[in-house]
Amino acid sequence: MGHISLTQVLSTSYEPAEVRKGYTDKSLHINLTDSQIHINPIDEAIKTKFIGGKGYDLWLMWNAVTSDTCWNDPENPICISSGPLGGTPGYPGGGKSIVTSISPSTGAPIDSNVGGYFGPYKKFSGFDAIQIDGKAKEETVVLIDGIENTIKLFHASDLPEDAYEMSAALTQHFDPEKPVNVSVVTAGPGAANTNFGCLNFSWWDSGRKRVRYKQAGRGGIGTVFADKNIKALVARYGTISMKANAPADPEGLKKVTKAHAKGITALDHKQNRMSLVGTTHIVPIMNDHDCLPVNNFKFGHHPEGKLIGEEAFELIFDKGFDGCWRGCAVACAHGVKDFTPFTGPYKGKKVFVDGPEYETCAGCGSNLGILDAHTVLEINFYCDAYGLDTISVGTSIGFVMECFEAGQITLKQTGMDLSFGNRPNALALIHQMAAGEGFGAIVGKGIRQMKAIFAQDFGADPAFLEDIGMESKGLEFSEYITKESLAQQGGYGLALKGPQHDEAWLIFLDMVHNFMPSFEDKAEALHWFPMFRTWFGLCGLCKLPWNDIVPEDNKTTPEPAKVMKHVGWYADFYTAVTGREATPDSLITMSEAVYNFQRIFNLKMGYGTREHDTVPYRAVGPVTQEEYVSRAQRYDDQLTDKYGKDISGMDTAAKMAVLREKREEQYELLKDAVYKRRGWNANGIPTIETVKRLGIDFPEVMDVLKANGVS
């Protein structure tokens, strides 16, 4: 590791706020344009209503932007908060950060939930949330030093370009004696040259004695970070114990932490074995159920699907503790050591790859027709090093490959063969994207912009592009086939930030088990699950310990999908830390207020209505005859049995047209049912009654509703 030099341009000492019951009640505001630093109080009313985490981030953002603010305007902030429960050592999944900004992809608020130590270190340094806005004139490193109680800004001109080397260098620079005290947030060179730059959040792996990373991937917050000329955010803090959050009920916290951790430790090896294989076990399961995206979401199964799943990665992952938070019993953040890329700047060198998770295997593997674990790893490595979101990369390249094979774009535009399965050229495209060069510069704009460019400049068929371009609200889909699950079509299309599965994942409840046959059943699920999943983002937690490892008696409970024993533990956890009595029902109400506030925030930014909750037809049904024919029996049966159609004499095109009409009609009916359940009007806007019930009827909120015809 070479020596780095940083030029200090500002140093401010501060009196650290004492953490009480999970909160410091302070936020840190850094304006990069004029190097101003302010520490602001967070009052009780905001704490009560917005809870923390994503709630705090959204509140700070709401007050920072206007309806005209674009992602690259100086006033667009990046906000990071960890929530009142975040930073509890030993609680499974207890150390997340939630990052928000106005997204380059969607133009609306985006949120991303990420591991690593930054969020807790920031809080214990004295700040529940940080808000960074403005733009630095020179490349800048921000240090929040909770040991020396100083905040420093540095100009940096000779830092390593890629995220991996930069984080390692800064970790060594700021605490060479105790690198575990340092967590670094970086983007990477690709973040500046695409619209889907990610952020890498680091932690020190004491066992392997190296820096490790998790990614805040979705929606291009890394791109905003790069646009602000930030090279890195660094948090430094010392020893953390169960007392760090100063819980209201230390014994209660100890009891619930022990119960949940013990359950995970006892059961994970009997269930999904995430401590061994991470989330790669999902690959063969999705493949077997026709839900693994193959060739730009055309199909849900590939005969060689298991080659990029747990059977491969169990053998490849480096053995050792892989918790992205201290003492997390799930410990699913696996990696691969001594991996040797065959392309790019690290060609022939041994590197450590953090990942892959399911989404990367599916998006950068099967969705590109690539059933090769080595290539998936190489794409994973370079995306992280360059600061690119693997989900948007995989879904965007899948779109490009289908356009290429369908003749919508040609070698003349791409400069390379982009047929499905072309591994070297998929990687070449990623190197181009990161550098902002060649055809990769266009791909890095994301699917929504590519659709316009391909149609306007390359003569492609816009209707076909709309059908196969897997984006909604401007965000690329995460990696599940939803054609046979109407509820999950809603899970994606009605998600506030765009089609990410962290709001609702209902495919198996709906498609496999048929536990929600009516629209009302689906709407109820599309209320409860998004609300409960939102709660993790308010409190600084990971959702995996909730329902990926479940109690042995869960199957005998009235609603096994909700894993109510764990929900009860989360209520106990919240009560023990904050001292505010919580129940499973009150967790939902907490989320509901923030969820509706975010919907109205979308409205403020010019979105947030019914027309923006659409999904491409590829998410709903077969776009091409090839797709229909591949599952002809299924579709024929639905036309006759479900819709009562006489299909004798109908050719494939005619059958596809009828199926499309029916399925699109069903999706609109689902919207109606969900809007009603959520207390929204037919245009998808929260009603006055709803915002009053939830206590978010602030004057500015009411103004936005009024401007949109709701009064």
Place this chain on the structure above:
Amino acid sequence: MIHVDDSPLEWQADMTVASLLAQLEDTGFVSVVRLNGRLVSSPQFDKTPVPDNAVIRLLPLVAGG
């Protein structure tokens, strides 16, 4: 003899994963099992034989990413 979630169960010569699950209670949510460590998903339940001495784990409801 086979073991299902640590409980012993008599093995039958023509046993499949589907026929095994049909004998058990509260399996409505089971869409994936581990059979001797290998994942078997519901579309394969009725064509996957259960060998004698098998160790089977009933996995919880698949919850996604």
